[in-house]
Amino acid sequence: MKKFMQNLGKSMLIPIVAMPIAGILFRLSAEDLLNITLFQAAGVIFENMDALIAIGIAMGLAKTKDRGIPALTGYLAITILNKGLETMNPELDMSVFGGVLSGLIAAAVYNRFKDTKLPAMFSFFGGEKWPITLIILIMIPVAGLSALVWPYAQAGIDSFAQSLVGMGAFGIFLFGFLNRFLLPFGLHHVLNTYIYFGLGSYETADGEVVTGEITRFLNGDPTAGYFLGGFFIVMIFGVPAIALAITRAAHKKKKEKTKALMSSGGLTSVVAGLTEPIEFTFIFTSPLLYFIHAVYTGLAGATLYMLSIRHGFSWGGSAIDYALNLGIAENGIFIIPIGLAFGLLYYFTFYTLIVRRDIKVIGREEDVEFDQESDESEQDLKLGHSKFEYMAKKILENVGGKENVTDYENCMTRLRLVVKDAGLVDEDKIKQTGAHGVVKVDDQHVQVIIGPQANVVTEEFGKQVDK
Numbered sequence: 001m002k003k004f005m006q007n008l009g010k011s012m013l014i015p016i017v018a019m020p021i022a023g024i025l026f027r028l029s030a031e032d033l034l035n036i037t038l039f040q041a042a043g044v045i046f047e048n049m050d051a052l053i054a055i056g057i058a059m060g061l062a063k064t065k066d067r068g069i070p071a072l073t074g075y076l077a078i079t080i081l082n083k084g085l086e087t088m089n090p091e092l093d094m095s096v097f098g099g100v101l102s103g104l105i106a107a108a109v110y111n112r113f114k115d116t117k118l119p120a121m122f123s124f125f126g127g128e129k130w131p132i133t134l135i136i137l138i139m140i141p142v143a144g145l146s147a148l149v150w151p152y153a154q155a156g157i158d159s160f161a162q163s164l165v166g167m168g169a170f171g172i173f174l175f176g177f178l179n180r181f182l183l184p185f186g187l188h189h190v191l192n193t194y195i196y197f198g199l200g201s202y203e204t205a206d207g208e209v210v211t212g213e214i215t216r217f218l219n220g221d222p223t224a225g226y227f228l229g230g231f232f233i234v235m236i237f238g239v240p241a242i243a244l245a246i247t248r249a250a251h252k253k254k255k256e257k258t259k260a261l262m263s264s265g266g267l268t269s270v271v272a273g274l275t276e277p278i279e280f281t282f283i284f285t286s287p288l289l290y291f292i293h294a295v296y297t298g299l300a301g302a303t304l305y306m307l308s309i310r311h312g313f314s315w316g317g318s319a320i321d322y323a324l325n326l327g328i329a330e331n332g333i334f335i336i337p338i339g340l341a342f343g344l345l346y347y348f349t350f351y352t353l354i355v356r357r358d359i360k361v362i363g364r365e366e367d368v369e370f371d372q373e374s375d376e377s378e379q380d381l382k383l384g385h386s387k388f389e390y391m392a393k394k395i396l397e398n399v400g401g402k403e404n405v406t407d408y409e410n411c412m413t414r415l416r417l418v419v420k421d422a423g424l425v426d427e428d429k430i431k432q433t434g435a436h437g438v439v440k441v442d443d444q445h446v447q448v449i450i451g452p453q454a455n456v457v458t459e460e461f462g463k464q465v466d467k
Helices: 002-016 019-028 037-047 047-059 068-088 095-113 122-127 127-163 170-179 186-196 213-218 228-251 250-270 287-308 319-324 332-356 378-379 390-395 427-431 454-466
Strands: 202-205 209-211 405-410 412-417 437-440 445-449
Touching: 002 047, 019 037, 019 250, 037 047, 047 068, 047 095, 047 412, 068 095, 068 127, 095 127, 122 127, 127 186, 170 186, 170 228, 170 287, 186 213, 209 213, 209 378, 228 250, 228 287, 228 332, 250 319, 287 332, 390 427, 390 454, 405 454, 412 454, 427 437
Parallel strands: none
Antiparallel strands: 202 209, 405 412, 412 445, 437 445
16 A cells, blocks of 8 residues: 555656646736736646646556557546546536546556457457557546535535634634645535635625625725635744755655755745645645645644734735735735744754655655566676677567566666566566576565676667667
8 A cells, every 4th residue: 555655646646747837827927917918828727726636547557668648548437537527516626636536547447458368350459459449438437426426525614614614713723624634525615615705794885795715805804814814824834834844855866856856846935935846745645744835834824813913815826916915915024934843843844754664755755666676796797798789689589578577677686577468478588697696575576686887778678669
C-alpha cells in the first residue's frame, strides 16, 4: 500500500507541471489587474483538473513504457463519468475525486487487459486497444452508481456547512480543516459554495440584499471575512514554507530539480492563491503531512477570529487579493506577523517529519523501485569493451525481446528491468555480453549487473526498445 501511494503521488506530478504557469497567467490577466482577456484562457487548466488528474494517474500507474493508450483510457473514463453524472443529475460534480476514481479504474483496466487476444475477426480491437473498449463499458455503470451515491455526500456536507455559523472559532477551524481535508474527495467545493456565496445576508446602502462571505465582505458587511482571512496565512506563508521544507529535505542530487518545482509552486500560491501545485506533490505520498496541513489551515482561521482580524478576497487568498482588499479589512495588517509565525510552524513541522520519518516526498523518492540495491563492490566493476550498442541489443534479445519488457531503468551499476516473464531471460548469454551477473528478483523483476557504465548501456537499451 505504501508503494502504491508513492506511485500515485508520482502520477500527480504529471498534471502539476501545467498548473503554476496557468495559475499565474490567469490571475495576473484578470479584470482587476492587467485585464488581458486572451490570457484568461489559461484558466481552462483548472476547469479541467479532473480530466488532467485522470490522465496523469492512468499514465503513471500503467505498466508500460508507451503511455499514449493509458492516457486515452484515462480521458475516456473521466469523460464518460462526467457525462453520465450530467445526464442523471446536472447538479452533481465529483471534481477531483472523479478524476482520481477514473484514473485508478483506467490504469487497472489497462494493466489487466492490455495483453488480451481476441478472435481473428476482432483482432484489431485486441491487445492494447482492448482497454479502450472496456473502459467505456465499465464507466457507464460506474457513472450510474456514482449518481446514486454522490448526492448523499454532497447533501451531508452542505447541511454541515450551514451548522458551522454558530460555532464561533471552532466553526471556523472546522471550515478551514475540511476545506483542505475534503479536497482529495472533491467535496470541498460543496462546503465552499455555501460559505462563500450563501452564508448570511447583508443589505447594502443601495438596498440590495447580498449573501455569502465573499459578497458580503466586498460590500462592506462588518461581520464578514472571518471565514476567509485564514487562507491568506496558508497561501502566502504556509504553502511556500512547505515548498521550502521539501526543497531543504531533498537529497543533494535531486535538490535543483526539487527547487525548481517547489519555487514555481510556491510562487503560484503567493501570486495566484492556488495551492494545488504544492499540495498534490504530497497529498497521496504522505497523508500524515496533508492531515497536518489541514489542521494548520483550520488553526490559522480560528486564530484570526479570536484576535478580531477580518479580511477577505474576491478570487483567492493571494498576496494580490490581500493588498487590494486591505482597505476594507479589519486589523488586516496583523496577518503578516501571524503569517510569518505560521510559516515557521509549517516549515519546522514539515522539515522535521520529512527527515526523521524519511517521507518519500519529491526529492527524496527512491530511484530504485525494485527490491534489491546495488552492492558497493559493483562500483569498481569495469566492462572489457565499449560496444554499448551491441551489448544493449544482445541483452534485449536475451530477455525475451522488447515484447517481454514492460519497464526499465538503471541505478549506478545495474540495468533494472520489469518483464512479463522472467523465465525467458537467458542468464548465460547475457553474461557473454560482458555483464558481470544477472539477478532475478522475482517473476517480473530482473537486474543486469554492469558497473558504473550502466547508464550508458541503459540509454542504448532504450533506443533498441523504441525501434
